[in-house]
Amino acid sequence: HPLPEMLIEQNPVGYLDYTIASWTKAKDLSAFSDEALSEYRLHYATPEHIHATCNDYRAGATYDLAADVVDHAADRKIACPTLALWGTAGIPSETDGPLETWHEWCDSVEGQGIDSGHFVAEENPQAVLDALLPFLDRHAH
Incomplete structure (x- = not known):
């Protein structure tokens, strides 16, 4: 923080579309309806949602990983x-x-x-x- 947010906020819809398309087999947005894409774009384009998305990835590498280590050691x-x-x-x-x-x-x-x-x-x-x-x-x- 704050570099990823600063970069994504420059073009959040472009970033979102690029990322989603790159994760599909076809490498495009054809699997998604126009309505779904409109909703994703609307909600992702706010600084709060960008920050939350970045925090989700940060948690995966920090808090979530630490919790997994504890659970694995306890055989949960x-x-x-x-x-x-x-x-x-x-x-x-x-x-x-x-x-x-x-x-x-x-x-x-x-x-x-x-x-x-x-x-x-x-x-x-x-x-x-x-x-x-x-x-x-x-x-x-």
């Missing part, structure tokens, strides 16, 4: 059945996917890669439903 895990879905384009395509890591953090986890980038629900909603609905059926009480 997510107890409920967990479904992990990830886009196969981008960083996950360079690995075997995040399932091995989630096994360290969950008592019961299953999952699969989805043919998409970061935004699995927006980029491939049918594949997400095909994975999510059977998972929910198996774990309904």
Whole structure:
């Protein structure tokens, strides 16, 4: 703080559009409706939201990481059945996917890669439903 905010505030919509597009498999905004993009742009363009977004990333590298270290040392895990879905384009395509890591953090986890980038629900909603609905059926009480 404050450098990222100062840089992003110069063109918040341009930054947002570029970032979102770069995280999709197609490298564009085609997976998002005009209405959704309008809402994202409207709300992201305020200094308060830019600051909050930057703080979220800062927390990941500081507070969240410290909390994870404590939880891992105490062998605390997510107890409920967990479904992990990830886009196969981008960083996950360079690995075997995040399932091995989630096994360290969950008592019961299953999952699969989805043919998409970061935004699995927006980029491939049918594949997400095909994975999510059977998972929910198996774990309904």
